[in-house]
Amino acid sequence: MIRKIITYPNPLLREKSALVTTFDAELQTLIKDMAETMFDAPGAGLAAVQVGVNIQLVVINTTEDDEEEEEGPSKKERTFLTLINPEILAAEGEQVDVEGCLSVLDLTAKVKRFMKVKVRAQNAKGEPLEFEAEEFFARVIQHEFDHLQGTLFIDHLSALKRNLYKKRIKKQLAEEGK
Numbered sequence: 001m002i003r004k005i006i007t008y009p010n011p012l013l014r015e016k017s018a019l020v021t022t023f024d025a026e027l028q029t030l031i032k033d034m035a036e037t038m039f040d041a042p043g044a045g046l047a048a049v050q051v052g053v054n055i056q057l058v059v060i061n062t063t064e065d066d067e068e069e070e071e072g073p074s075k076k077e078r079t080f081l082t083l084i085n086p087e088i089l090a091a092e093g094e095q096v097d098v099e100g101c102l103s104v105l106d107l108t109a110k111v112k113r114f115m116k117v118k119v120r121a122q123n124a125k126g127e128p129l130e131f132e133a134e135e136f137f138a139r140v141i142q143h144e145f146d147h148l149q150g151t152l153f154i155d156h157l158s159a160l161k162r163n164l165y166k167k168r169i170k171k172q173l174a175e176e177g178k
């Protein structure tokens with residue numbers, strides 16, 4: 001089931017996500033729904049808080065690019081990685097690239113991230129996993145883990161840029177009568 005993605009300035013996006021302690025059927029349903037929601041958007045990743053559940057769970061889109069793809073429904077299998085209670089054990093290097101967020105509408109901006117990160121997390125069953133990620137994959141991981149701390153990519157921008165965005169969204173919401 002595709003879930004509704006909450007957007008800035010929803011205050012839930014600012015809360016810290018709680019540790020996952022129960023790996024039950026309800027969690028499996030949430031993971032499945034999050035993957036479906038991410039593929040539908042489409043997005044590179046999605047944190048549980050973005051569908052209104054503030055627990056330490058993210059899904060990362062690992063579907064390979066297929067530029068040769070013909071029109072019609074994709075035959076390619078869509079794949080994703082589930083990371084629960086994640087930690088960054090080590091980080092190095094630097095990369096700057098354009099980011100956006102499904103919860104931050106109508107904005108993309110350059111954000112500085114680590115080039116390489118070492119991650120420890122649990123999978124959907126609660127089993128431990130550890131791996132290294134770099135470049136775009138590392139960027140997506142850092143962006144999604146930020147969500148678990150209540151941090152958005154706009155927090156990495158200058159105060160000026162962030163305030164301009166805040167004003168623009170406020171005005172937009174006022175015009176929409178929200």
Ligand code: CO
Pocket residue numbers: 100101102103143144147
């Ligand atoms: Co995001």
